[in-house]
Amino acid sequence: MNMKLMADRNVIITGCSRGIGRAMLGVFAENGANVWACARNATEQFVSYCEDIARRHEVRITPVCFDLRDPAGITSAVRSIMASNLPVHALVNNAGVTLNALFQMTSMEKLREVFEINFFSQFLLTQYVVRLMVRQKGGSIVNISSSAAIDGNTGRSAYGASKAALIALTKSMAAELAEHGIRVNAVAPGITATDMVGQSMSQKVIDETVAQTKLRRIGKPDDIAHSALFLASDMSSYITGQVIRTDGGLGR
Amino acid sequence: MLLQGKTAVITGCLRGIGRAALDLFAHHGASVWACCQAPDDGFAAHVAELAEATGVTIIPVYFDLTSHEQMRAGIKQIVDAKRNVDILLNIAGAAHNALFHMTSMDKLKEVFEIDFFSQIFLTQMLTKLMMRAKSGSVITVASIAGLDGNPGQIAYSSAKAALIGATKTLAAELGAYGIRVNAIAPGVIQTDMTAALPKEKFQELLRGSKLPRAGLPEEVAQAMLFLASDLSSYVTGQVLRVDGGIGG
Numbered sequence: 001m002n003m004k005l006m007a008d009r010n011v012i013i014t015g016c017s018r019g020i021g022r023a024m025l026g027v028f029a030e031n032g033a034n035v036w037a038c039a040r041n042a043t044e045q046f047v048s049y050c051e052d053i054a055r056r057h058e059v060r061i062t063p064v065c066f067d068l069r070d071p072a073g074i075t076s077a078v079r080s081i082m083a084s085n086l087p088v089h090a091l092v093n094n095a096g097v098t099l100n101a102l103f104q105m106t107s108m109e110k111l112r113e114v115f116e117i118n119f120f121s122q123f124l125l126t127q128y129v130v131r132l133m134v135r136q137k138g139g140s141i142v143n144i145s146s147s148a149a150i151d152g153n154t155g156r157s158a159y160g161a162s163k164a165a166l167i168a169l170t171k172s173m174a175a176e177l178a179e180h181g182i183r184v185n186a187v188a189p190g191i192t193a194t195d196m197v198g199q200s201m202s203q204k205v206i207d208e209t210v211a212q213t214k215l216r217r218i219g220k221p222d223d224i225a226h227s228a229l230f231l232a233s234d235m236s237s238y239i240t241g242q243v244i245r246t247d248g249g250l251g252r
Numbered sequence: 253m254l255l256q257g258k259t260a261v262i263t264g265c266l267r268g269i270g271r272a273a274l275d276l277f278a279h280h281g282a283s284v285w286a287c288c289q290a291p292d293d294g295f296a297a298h299v300a301e302l303a304e305a306t307g308v309t310i311i312p313v314y315f316d317l318t319s320h321e322q323m324r325a326g327i328k329q330i331v332d333a334k335r336n337v338d339i340l341l342n343i344a345g346a347a348h349n350a351l352f353h354m355t356s357m358d359k360l361k362e363v364f365e366i367d368f369f370s371q372i373f374l375t376q377m378l379t380k381l382m383m384r385a386k387s388g389s390v391i392t393v394a395s396i397a398g399l400d401g402n403p404g405q406i407a408y409s410s411a412k413a414a415l416i417g418a419t420k421t422l423a424a425e426l427g428a429y430g431i432r433v434n435a436i437a438p439g440v441i442q443t444d445m446t447a448a449l450p451k452e453k454f455q456e457l458l459r460g461s462k463l464p465r466a467g468l469p470e471e472v473a474q475a476m477l478f479l480a481s482d483l484s485s486y487v488t489g490q491v492l493r494v495d496g497g498i499g500g
Contacts, residue, residue: 230483
């Protein structure tokens with residue numbers, strides 16, 4: 001029994017340079033996956049991290065760099081992935097931005113920017129990848145949403161709405177694509193120890209939120225990566241259209 | 253090996269989903285207290301073979317969920333071994349099909365006895381061990397009927413809904429002890445239970461399912477493995493639908 005859950009699988013993961021995406025890269029590689037590791041910038045640090053992971057787990061990690069705000073960049077990134085002629089078994093839409101602003105203080109411009117990155121760009125990238133998966137007659141797509149999309153949180157109108165849109169997309173895509181053997185699910189992280197949380201929330205809010213979790217701790221990037229791994233792998237072969245809250249029991 | 257060195261209590265191991273979970277957990281390195289309703293030679297032989305093949309310890313435990321006396325004895329056997337129990341997987345239960353007006357109070361209580369009260373009793377006893385160890389994972393098996401309702405399953409769906417309520421409350425109460433509590437809600441799964449259905453009824457059940465097929469017991473077992481293992485270490489109080497996308 002091969003215990004590597006993603007042995008010989010090829011996966012696209014976005015937002016790999018930091019936080020949850022960086023953890024995913026490690027967890028997926030550890031489980032045997034070859035990864036197209038997407039990030040905005042091909043910094044020396046990022047490229048050497050990819051090389052290090054590849055060497056350690058004897059998998060292929062290919063850095064793919066583009067800005068999610070640039071549709072042409074997405075198109076050419078997908079082209080470069082397709083040029084490899086390899087099947088794409090899973091896509092993890094992890095990249096995203098946060099915004100902490102009260103409803104009345106959120107400009108239309110900011111709102112559009114959040115949706116551009118957290119929703120429209122994921123939509124476009126996924127359309128391209130699904131074309132490939134339909135031809136392959138199978139695949140798994142994992143969207144990283146947020147508990148804020150389900151519960152609503154103060155100061156999260158733009159962010160929460162963009163992540164809620166991603167959940168609705170997940171469910172519609174699950175319905176449309178099941179006949180092609182493509183599963184689509186989402187992970188809804190709660191409060192997770194990343195730079196993004198550190199920068200957008202005060203320590204007081206972080207502490208209060210952690211106190212509301214049933215497990216009384218902040219999430220680790222690996223926790224979220226493990227839920228995504230489950231949904232990307234064949235372990236979840238009869239699960240589609242679902243959202244797995246990975247939040248230590250925050251909210252309902 | 254996702255369960256190396258862990259000990260699991262699994263009920264309902266004789267057939268279907270329970271059997272699949274027993275096999276999968278053992279292959280992932282878990283020692284198992286394999287509970288089923290009554291002694292069965294075929295089962296004992298399977299357990300011996302599985303233990304031999306995987307190198308883990310598997311001990312059959314026999315009790316009927318309708319008998320508190322038998323349950324107490326079964327639980328005592330587990331507790332007396334003085335080993336940690338890391339995982340409790342409550343699979344045993346019984347489906348019951350009858351319309352609302354055709355369901356007698358006696359029958360309703362009988363269904364709740366098997367599908368709810370007995371699970372709570374067992375969970376109470378075994379989470380005491382987990383609280384001492386300050387860690388554990390409890391998995392209840394609900395049903396999509398407990399979430400969506402299902403015509404002709406008033407007693408069964410109500411008992412499963414109660415189980416979901418208990419799952420969430422337990423998650424809140426036990427979280428501080430490092431114990432996670434989650435539920436699996438299977439959809440239409442190929443088991444003896446569904447095999448007994450007429451073909452048309454079976455097809456009707458699948459209507460609206462996104463994946464155009466019934467699930468396999470092994471697929472439900474894989475989701476259980478996720479919730480039992482450290483892969484889900486930050487997941488608690490959740491209900492995971494394993495239903496091919498049939499609703500919700």
